[in-house]
Amino acid sequence: MNSDGPKKLAVGKVRYFGQHRGEVNCSAFSPDGKILLTASDDGFVYVWETKSRRLLRKLTGHRGPVKFCRFSPDGCLFASSSCDHTVRLWDVGRSKCLHVLKGHQRSVETVSFSPDSKQLASGGWDKRVILWEVQSGHKVRLLTGHHDSVQSSDFSPTSDSLATGSWDSTVHIWDLRVASPAISYQELDGHTGKISCLCYSASGLLASGSWDKTIRLWNPTTSSLLFQLKGHGTWVKSLAFSPDELRLASAGYSRMVKVWDCNTGQCLETVKGLLDVAHACVFTPDGKLLVSGAAVTR
Template identity: 80%
Template structure:
C-alpha cells in the first residue's frame, strides 16, 4: 500500500515532459495521489503541478511524465491488466492513458466539478469516476474513438470522495454525505446504502470473497460491513489521527489501514 502526504516532496524527476531523461533530485509540487500497478511493476503518482509520473518500482526510475490536465490531478488508477491508467482532477476531466507508450487514449468530459476518485471495472471495459458534483459516472471504454459515452449513478448528496470495484463488478462509492453506496453499475441498481460514519468516507476496500467491505472515515476509525445485509460488523479504533486508507490482504485474513499518525 502506498499513500500520499499532500506535501511538497523531493523526488528524482526530469526537467522536461515525455519519457524521463536522467533523473535529478528536485522539489516538486505536492503529490495528490499514487498507486501500484496490479502487476507490481509500476507506481503512478499525480501532483498539483498538473502532471502524472510513472515510476519503475525496481529501479526507482521515472519512465514517463504524462501531461494533459489543466489543473491539479487528484486521482490515478490502473486497469486490472496494468495496461491503462486513468487520471482525473480539478479541470473536471478524466484521461485514460496507455501505460507502455504514455499516449492519451480517451479524454472524458461530463462532470460539472472536480474529479476526486476513479476505478476501472474488473474487465477494464469501463471506468468509474467520482466528482464533487455528487455523481458517479460510468464511462464505456469499449469504443475505439476518443468520444466515450457515460451514464450517471445518483444517490449521494455530497462530494464523491472514493470508489472501489469488487472482482465481480459491484461498485462502492463513499461520500462527504457520510454514506456508502454499493451499486450494480450495469443495471443502475442500488442494493445497499450504508450509514454509520460520523464524517466523510476516505477509502473503501472489498474483501477478496466480497462478503465484507471496509471503509475508512475522515476520523480515527475504520468500519467493516456485511455486503449482504449492510450491517456494520466492526468499528476498529486505535489510530491517533485521521484514517486515510484501508485495504485487505490478498488472502482476506488481514485488514491494513494507514493514518497520519504513522501507525497500524
C-alpha cells in the same frame, strides 16, 4: 456475492510506518503484498518492505503534495499523482520514473490502472478524466462530463468501463468499448454530497463514498442500488473491498474505520485508530490485514 459469512477481524495495531513529514493521503500494496506505498503531503512517495517495515525508497520528483498512488495489477509499475498537475509512472524494480504524464491543468487527485496494466486513468480538479497508454505515456482519450473535481476512479474487472466519482455528487460509468472520440456514460445518482471515493470488487460490484456520510453499494450493470450504508459521523474518505468480497472497509474523516458485510449491508466492526484522522484504508492481498493511513505528522 459470496454466500459465506465473513469472519470477525482480530483488531490491533500490527505495524507502524511513521517517517512521513506530512499527512498520508493514500496507501497501496503491491499485488504480492511485499511492498507498501504511501503518498504524503510532504511531496514524497515512500516505498516500504511490508514485513520488516523497512523504508526502501523515498522517491522525489513531484513538486507538490502527493495525492494518490496505485500499483499496476501485474506488479511491474506504480503511479503517483500530485498537486503539481502531473502523474508519474515508476518502475517497481528500479524505483525509477519512466514517464511524467502532463495534461491536467490542476491537481491530479486519482489514478487507476486497467486490469491488463496497459492503460491508466487519471482525474482531478480540472474536471477532466484522461486515459493514457502506459507503455508510451501518450494520452489516449479525454473524457469530459463531470461538472466539478474528479476525486476517484476505478476500472471495471473486464476493462469495458471506467467508474469516476466527482464533487458534482455523481458517479459516471464510462463505456470504453465505444470508439474514440465519441464516448457515452451512465450516471449513478442518489448521493446528496460530493463523491470522495469509489472502488470495484473483483466480481464487478461498485462501492461509492460521499460527503453525505454514506456509502452506496451498486450493481453497475443494472444501475441498481444494493445497499446504502450509514454509520459514519463524517464524510467517507476511502473504501476497499476484501479480496474475498465478503467485507468492505471504509475510512471516514475521523479516527474511525468501519468494516461492512457485503451480503447484508451490516456494520461488522468499528475500529478506532490510535493516531489521527484515517485518510486511507486498504486490505492486504491475502485479506488478513487491514491498513489505515493517518493524518499524523512527527
